[in-house]
Amino acid sequence: MNSIKVYGTGCARCKQLEELCKQTVAELNIEATVEKVSDLEAIVKSGIMMTPGLEINGKVVSAGKIPTKETLIHWIKENSN
Amino acid sequence: MKNKILLLFVVLAVWILIYTNLLTITDYLVYSLLGMEKERHLTNAAHFFVYEVPKVLLLLTIIVFVVGVIRSYFSPERTRKILGGKSLFTGNVLASLLGIVTPFCSCSAIPLFIGFVQAGVPLGVTFSFLIAAPMINEIAVVLLFGLFGWKTALIYISTGLVIAIVSGFVIGKLKLEHLIEDWVRKLSASQTEIESEKITFTERIDSGIIAVKEIVAKVWLYILIGIAVGAGIHGYVPENFMAGLMGKSAWWSVPVSVLIGVPMYSNAAGIIPVVQALLEKGASLGTVLAFMMSVIGLSLPEMIILRKVLKLKLIVVFVCVVASGIIMVGYLFNVIY
Numbered sequence: 001m002n003s004i005k006v007y008g009t010g011c012a013r014c015k016q017l018e019e020l021c022k023q024t025v026a027e028l029n030i031e032a033t034v035e036k037v038s039d040l041e042a043i044v045k046s047g048i049m050m051t052p053g054l055e056i057n058g059k060v061v062s063a064g065k066i067p068t069k070e071t072l073i074h075w076i077k078e079n080s081n
Numbered sequence: 082m083k084n085k086i087l088l089l090f091v092v093l094a095v096w097i098l099i100y101t102n103l104l105t106i107t108d109y110l111v112y113s114l115l116g117m118e119k120e121r122h123l124t125n126a127a128h129f130f131v132y133e134v135p136k137v138l139l140l141l142t143i144i145v146f147v148v149g150v151i152r153s154y155f156s157p158e159r160t161r162k163i164l165g166g167k168s169l170f171t172g173n174v175l176a177s178l179l180g181i182v183t184p185f186c187s188c189s190a191i192p193l194f195i196g197f198v199q200a201g202v203p204l205g206v207t208f209s210f211l212i213a214a215p216m217i218n219e220i221a222v223v224l225l226f227g228l229f230g231w232k233t234a235l236i237y238i239s240t241g242l243v244i245a246i247v248s249g250f251v252i253g254k255l256k257l258e259h260l261i262e263d264w265v266r267k268l269s270a271s272q273t274e275i276e277s278e279k280i281t282f283t284e285r286i287d288s289g290i291i292a293v294k295e296i297v298a299k300v301w302l303y304i305l306i307g308i309a310v311g312a313g314i315h316g317y318v319p320e321n322f323m324a325g326l327m328g329k330s331a332w333w334s335v336p337v338s339v340l341i342g343v344p345m346y347s348n349a350a351g352i353i354p355v356v357q358a359l360l361e362k363g364a365s366l367g368t369v370l371a372f373m374m375s376v377i378g379l380s381l382p383e384m385i386i387l388r389k390v391l392k393l394k395l396i397v398v399f400v401c402v403v404a405s406g407i408i409m410v411g412y413l414f415n416v417i418y
Contacts, residue, residue: 008188009191011186011188011189040191040389041268043191044191044195044196044265044268048196049157049158049189049193049196049197050184050189050192051188051192053192063157064184064186064189
């Protein structure tokens with residue numbers, strides 16, 4: 001089971017990234033949970049400095065960016081179990 | 082790659098062609114095509130609107146693109162590394178300059194603040210960054226350049242920098258580290274290094290294009306409304322109407338403008354066209370500058386966000402220090418001009 005976490009307090013871009021992740025996971029047809037983390041302390045503890053942050057299976061892959069779908073697929077494949 | 086650069090040149094050529102002929106096009110549209118009579122209130126307002134909207138949008142596209150490409154060279158992680166352990170004054174200068182080029186959004190002000198403080202960036206230096214980043218942004222610079230000319234844009238950037246440097250320095254000297262909320266100080270240091278993959282030049286160009294799309298989509302409506310209000314003032318408000326209210330002779334106008342400006346929240350796109358029209362009607366540059374800086378640089382929503390990591394006293398100090406800086410700049414320009 002893969003776990004994808006989107007860190008963000010609720011800005012428009014964070015929701016956008018969450019949507020993109022859900023969509024991509026569905027399209028790839030893989031087993032993965034997409035979770036939006038909006039708790040401030042959790043965001044800070046992840047070490048990211050810009051939201052939205054993206055974490056795949058415990059590894060932070062990007063911060064402050066919305067990747068293209070191709071890049072996202074690449075990241076998911078690279079870090080999936 | 083080659084095609085992309087070629088396309089950029091074509092776009093640039095079209096851009097220059099439109100930009101340099103904008104006045105002729107506007108004259109034709111307003112006077113000939115719409116057949117509006119010259120020297121009328123409505124005609125003046127319409128001409129202002131038809132001319133300024135494309136002009137500002139054109140400038141916005143090109144500058145946001147360039148800034149987008151420049152920003153791909155910077156990241157908060159990198160900025161933090163540069164600022165870590167810097168001495169007070171040097172750190173303040175560097176932080177203010179980096180505040181201009183490092184990507185920043187007030188929605189991530191908290192993770193950024195904590196990330197900086199944890200990495201050993203002094204509190205005062207962090208504040209210099211937090212003041213410069215929102216105040217000196219590309220949208221403000223574009224609008225100032227487009228509507229006022231390069232001198233005013235330069236004045237805005239340099240005084241903004243001075244305010245960020247000095248305010249951060251003062252806050253650093255006051256030694257207010259104990260006013261950071263306890264939960265933040267208790268956090269165990271965690272610094273995630275995001276592996277930065279090598280970015281190609283084409284990707285940097287792409288990030289410029291993405292920036293244009295995102296920012297233009299976000300601010301075009303504000304610009305339109307701002308310029309429409311500006312056009313109304315331009316066409317209908319009598320000359321020198323603002324002289325008594327926001328002119329030089331009214332000594333109280335600077336602090337009052339700041340007092341009104343601080344709780345007001347607008348982005349540069351909405352406020353600057355209005356401010357330009359006010360200036361034209363007799364408001365003085367210092368007063369207008371002070372108003373603009375307090376609206377853009379100090380905003381209530383950001384204070385509310387920062388309240389989660391800073392004790393109220395520190396926020397009050399922060400606002401007071403920055404506001405005093407802005408007031409001084411306002412008076413200075415009223416004296417000079």
